[in-house]
Structures are given as structure tokens and as C-alpha cells.
Amino acid sequence: MLGFVSLLMDISSEIIHSLLPVFMVTALGASAFYVGLIEGVAEATALIVKVFSGALSDYLGKRKGIAVLGYALGALSKPFFALAPGVGVVLAARLADRIGKGIRGAPRDALVADIAPPHLRGAAFGLRQSLDTVGAFLGPLIAIGLMFLWANDFRAVFWVAVIPGILSVLLLLVGVREPDTHIGAKRTNPIKWANLVRLGRPYWQVVAIGALFTLARFSEAFLVLRSQQVGLPLYLAPLVLVAMNVVYSLSAYPFGKLSDRLRHTTLLAWGLGVLILADLVLAVSAHWAATLAGVAVWGLHMGMTQGLLATMVADTAPEDLRGTAFGFFNLASGLALLVASALAGLLWDQLGAAFTFYAGAAFCVATIALIILARYGARRLSSGETAGAGRMRR
Numbered sequence: 001m002l003g004f005v006s007l008l009m010d011i012s013s014e015i016i017h018s019l020l021p022v023f024m025v026t027a028l029g030a031s032a033f034y035v036g037l038i039e040g041v042a043e044a045t046a047l048i049v050k051v052f053s054g055a056l057s058d059y060l061g062k063r064k065g066i067a068v069l070g071y072a073l074g075a076l077s078k079p080f081f082a083l084a085p086g087v088g089v090v091l092a093a094r095l096a097d098r099i100g101k102g103i104r105g106a107p108r109d110a111l112v113a114d115i116a117p118p119h120l121r122g123a124a125f126g127l128r129q130s131l132d133t134v135g136a137f138l139g140p141l142i143a144i145g146l147m148f149l150w151a152n153d154f155r156a157v158f159w160v161a162v163i164p165g166i167l168s169v170l171l172l173l174v175g176v177r178e179p180d181t182h183i184g185a186k187r188t189n190p191i192k193w194a195n196l197v198r199l200g201r202p203y204w205q206v207v208a209i210g211a212l213f214t215l216a217r218f219s220e221a222f223l224v225l226r227s228q229q230v231g232l233p234l235y236l237a238p239l240v241l242v243a244m245n246v247v248y249s250l251s252a253y254p255f256g257k258l259s260d261r262l263r264h265t266t267l268l269a270w271g272l273g274v275l276i277l278a279d280l281v282l283a284v285s286a287h288w289a290a291t292l293a294g295v296a297v298w299g300l301h302m303g304m305t306q307g308l309l310a311t312m313v314a315d316t317a318p319e320d321l322r323g324t325a326f327g328f329f330n331l332a333s334g335l336a337l338l339v340a341s342a343l344a345g346l347l348w349d350q351l352g353a354a355f356t357f358y359a360g361a362a363f364c365v366a367t368i369a370l371i372i373l374a375r376y377g378a379r380r381l382s383s384g385e386t387a388g389a390g391r392m393r394r
Helices: 002-017 020-027 032-060 064-083 087-115 118-149 154-160 162-175 193-216 221-229 239-259 264-284 288-316 319-351 353-382 388-393
Strands: none
Touching: 002 064, 002 087, 002 118, 002 154, 002 162, 002 239, 020 032, 020 087, 020 221, 032 064, 032 087, 032 221, 032 319, 064 087, 064 154, 064 162, 087 118, 087 288, 087 319, 118 154, 118 239, 118 288, 154 162, 193 264, 193 288, 193 319, 193 353, 221 239, 221 288, 221 319, 221 353, 239 264, 239 288, 264 288, 264 353, 288 319, 319 353
């Protein structure tokens, strides 16, 4: 049910997001740097808000009510994209939408971890991510069809996005039941120093790896802009996200199941290698067909890594601090995404699109190096006084 809730909200969001970069550049006159800045600020806001919503869900011992609030705010933001007269309103609507995402994200992920048996946790995160991503390619497909039928009328298409957003909130209200007792009765401030120390070295290593990984994976808005640069027709712009998310959706669940049996850091390194390949293809492509191939490889890396990172957080965090753990993980990733998207837009404007993707590949190499160092440190600790680092094996 949580997967189908995500599916509906992603249909709503991706109808808009698949067209938004082109809408801002062609209809509102924004530069690539401004597109990157808006995307970075919006996504970073979502990830930063997760710190507080996750900690609150730990303190209250309840997840669903906070998640409902977040989905409702996301649904209410959608009409403002259709009404926006300039980039300022787009930014405000994008912030409201992403704040809603931030409110719901950590409690929802912690709820998945609460419900799923530990030996199936990777598969559970992969399944939710897969259903979420089905919505992420159905939304752009709907946008393509409506743009074709309605002669590139961006605003009319944006109005359609309101419907699945409302349905998502209704399904969460009636279709998901939270476990009665999944958190201990004792309540303390989840973000006080003693609890942050309890999260432990293996968890903070996952946070560091996730932040550096996010620097390598800037906003997908640049994939859309790249396709336009190499000649993809305007009404087919959402096809970029369709290609990415079809591969993402098909690969997320199998790789989630694989992560229940394979060393997590090994699988993450493989995913980074796939992202390097995607960046190189996107950097050198001169035709939209080659760009779509690079986008498909990008989608494969997403399927390999996104549910995996969530599983790594769940495995290394204490049960009563899972919401907080997801929150801080996403705070670090949010700050990294802000830097990555702004840097990507700046490189695009000053040096050209290829340099944006070359920079992403370079950050991938740095992340692989950090994974190797973390595994080396974990082996040293496991042979010493602490057994906690053994969890980093996962």
C-alpha cells in the first residue's frame, strides 16, 4: 500500500517535473544555472526537513500521521505550477512540494523498516521503490500524451497532476495501518547528543558515503536539458524520465532482493561504476538516441543504489532511532544535492554540458575510494574491540 501511495504521488509530481525544466527555460526565460539552483534548493529543502519529521516520528512513536501531512502538502502545491506567472512562484511551489516530500519521507521509510522482517528488508525497500518508480515513468508518459494532444500547453497539463496527488492522500488515509507497538514506550529527545552517539560509527560512515554519492548524482533536470540540447522534440522531453524510470522500476526490486544476500558496499560500488558509464555516455553523446541510452544506464544505477542506501541506514541504526537516522542521512544528502545541482548548472553554463557529466564521474570515483576506506576501517575494528562495525558488512 505504501508503494501504491508513492506511485500515485509520483505520477502527480512527474507530470510536472518532467516538463518543468523546459517550461522554465522556454516559457519563463530561466537559465540553466537558475534551473539547477531551483532544483538544488527544492530537493535539499525536502531532505533537510526529513531530519525533523523523522525525529518527531521517533519521539511520538507514530509515523503515519506525519506522512499524511507530508503527502497532503505535496498535493496542495500542484495547482500553483499551473498558475505560476514567473520563476518566483515556481520556486515557491517547488519548495512547498518538496517540504511535503521532506515531511513524509523519513517517517515513511522508517515505517517500511518497522513493518518488514529484517531478512527481507532489502526486498521491501526495493518493492516500495519499484512501485514508486512505476509512477515516475507513468507521469512523464501522461505528460507526453497530453502535450501532444494539447499543442504543448504546459499549464493545462499541470492541472491534470492535481488528481493523482489527491488520490495518493486518500489511499494513505484508508489503506495503510501502522503497527500498534513498534517503538518502546520511553520517549527521549531523539537528536540529543547521547542518541546521536548511539547511532554509531557504521551509521555515520553510511551518511558520509551517501553524501559523497549525492554529489555524483545531481538533479535529473539536467538529463532533460541534455536531451533538448541534442535535438529531442519539445513534446517528447518527458521521454527522458520515462526511459530512466522504466529501467529504474524494473531493476529496483531484483537488486533489493540481491542486497539481502550480497555485501552492501560491493553492490554500491557496482552501482557507482554504472553511473560512471552513464556520465561518460551523456558527456560524449551528440544525438538524442545516444542520450536516451545514457539515461537508461543512469536508471539502472538508480535501481541498484537507492533502495540499497535506505537498507544500509535501517541496518546500522537502532530501532527506536530509525526516523532520526533517515532524517540525518537525508540532511547530509540534501546539502550535497544543493551543491551538486548548483555546481552542475554552473559548469553547464560556463564550460558546457559535457563538463557537468565528467564532474559527476569524478565524484563517483571519489565515492568508491571512500567505500574502500570504510571497508578497510571496518575490518580493522572488527578484529579489535568493537563488534558494532560488523554491521557495516551489510
